[in-house]
Amino acid sequence: MDTTGTLDEALVRLHDSGPERLGRLTNHAPMAVEALAAHGQARSVHRWLDLYAHKLEEFPSRVEPVTDADWSAALGDPRRAADWIGYFEREVAERPWPEVLTLWWPRLLPGLYGGSTHPVIRVGHAVRTLLSGEVTEPRLAELAHGLGYWAARHRPVAVVASLPGADGAAAALDTVAPIAVQDGGFSARLDQVRALPVWAASVTEPSDAYRHLTELVRAATHRYATHGHGEATMLVHAATAPNAVLRTLPALPQTLWAPSLRAAWTASAAVTAMYAPAAPADYTPPGALTPEEVFERALAHGDEHVIKLTDTALDVGDGPAMAAALRSMELSAPLA
Template structure:
């Protein structure tokens, strides 16, 4: 993890901006700069931010403070993003960050799907930073921004039919039935998901939940290489959302690991169904490359989703995962 202070500087700079722009598009910069710092590219952080700055908006206005008494009414109200961030900054100033995370994780987990799963991904990046280094003010503030964004965009899914599944995560993702309509954004498509394959439903042991979640991240990452053309941006989240949950597990009580697996599976399978291509394509990467070379290519490309998928691919660490990262570079428009 970065020890130069660059990440903290970047986070302080970014906390003057809101979690979204145009009222619907996520600010990916905090997640991307954390990934850059985590992979030894802190020196590129501010240069990358100069390219991304045009995608930032000012911090939103406040409506009314969120309190212990009124928070249920404020949950899922995107107008209250600033109020929620303020609330978590106060919480984190008064309590250890792991305690705050453990108290709010089960409250927020059912609404993992809000904001196209970006809030939980942002929390996953923030948690990795806190677990691997000092709990500095900017890093704690980043956790507050991630949790506040999640609370403001909280959205649940319910009444999904349990469809025939499979033993492996890869086969279960293959069994996710594509939705009928291919138009509309994430929220519209999520509303068309009626049922998902059963997978890992019988898991009760926390250690097994962690193992299954690791398997899911690997399968979803591998799958991008052959299915990412269905929607090169949104299908990234089938891998990065469950990986955010996986990264957060070590900071959570083990009693929360099994429900975390279930929520992560639903999110990954739903995204898979929502953006499935008509057919997979074979993909062979252009020659042997090291993980470091793949990440350097992702940085040179610059797209925030490419950087984040490559970050997850390096967590998986095998050749099919690196192939998925290279495929995302081919499919995505570079940041200019």
């Protein structure tokens, strides 16, 4: 983890910006700079931010403070993003951050799908930093921003019927049927998800939940290499959302691991259904590259989703995952 102070500098710089722009597009910069710092590229953080700066908007206006007495009325109200972030800034200033996370994780988990799953991904990046490095004020503030964004964009999925699945995560993803009309934004497509295959539904032991979630992240990452052309940007989240949950598990009581697995599976399967291509495509990566070389290519490419998928691919760490990262660079436009 970055010990130069660059990540903290970048987070302070970014906390003057809102979690979204144009009322619907997520600010990916905090997640991307955390990934850069985590993989030894702290020297490139500010240069990358300079290129991304045109996608940032000012921090939104506050409406009224969120309190312990009335928080449920503000849940899922994107107009209250600044109020929610302020609430969590106060919470992490007054209590240990794992205690705040443990209280709010089960409250927020049913709404993991809001903001196209970006809020939980932002939280996952923040938690990784807090678990693996020094706990600083900017890093605590970043957790507050992530949790606040999640609370403001809290969006449960409709009741989903259960379909026959498969034993393995890869096979279960293969059984996911595309939605009938693949058109419109994330929320419109999510409304069409009415049934998903059952996978790992009987898991209760924390160790089994961790193992299954690791398997899901691997399967979804591998799958991007052959299915990412369905929608190069959105299908990234079939892997990065469950990986955010996986990164957060060590900070949570083990009693929350099994429900976290179920929410992560639903998210990954739903994204797969919403953006699945008509057919897979064979993909041969351009030669054998080390993980470090693959990440350097992602940085040179610059696209925020490419950086985040490559970050997850490095967590998986095998050849098919590196191929998925390289495929995302071919499918996505470079940052400009």
